[in-house]
Amino acid sequence: MNGVRICVEVCQMGTYGDQTSGSYRWCVPNCPSGTFAQNDTQRRCVTRCNSTTYGDKDNWTCVDPLNCPTNYTGDPTTNLCVNWCPEANGTFSDNISKLCVAKCPISSGVYYYADTHTRWCIKTCSSTYN
Numbered sequence: 001m002n003g004v005r006i007c008v009e010v011c012q013m014g015t016y017g018d019q020t021s022g023s024y025r026w027c028v029p030n031c032p033s034g035t036f037a038q039n040d041t042q043r044r045c046v047t048r049c050n051s052t053t054y055g056d057k058d059n060w061t062c063v064d065p066l067n068c069p070t071n072y073t074g075d076p077t078t079n080l081c082v083n084w085c086p087e088a089n090g091t092f093s094d095n096i097s098k099l100c101v102a103k104c105p106i107s108s109g110v111y112y113y114a115d116t117h118t119r120w121c122i123k124t125c126s127s128t129y130n
Contacts, residue, residue, distance in 0.1 A: 049080075
């Protein structure tokens with residue numbers, strides 16, 4: 001089948017459906033600039049990852065929040081891996097779920113506190129807080 005062009009509903013593993021403007025809707029090994037490889041059952045290039053995955057701009061793929069780069073968390077408002085949760089949304093980076101959250105968690109009986117300086121959920125407040 002090498003060199004043969006056929007219509008497919010889903011691209012083969014390792015390729016993604018390029019549906020960007022001006023494309024021929026081909027299966028490509030690398031998505032065009034500014035798009036993410038969504039490696040789900042549809043395997044396609046997307047400008048925004050689906051609701052359960054987050055765009056990793058280091059390698060331009062959609063990933064589970066646990067697979068965002070180190071010190072990054074998934075932002076549900078943008079579906080991107082971010083190194084700073086949006087202050088305007090009142091969210092903090094939760095290192096357990098690896099998501100931006102409005103309320104820090106209680107995990108295994110341990111309370112996590114929202115640090116307004118670092119925007120991270122932390123176990124112990126620093127001495128700069130009362």
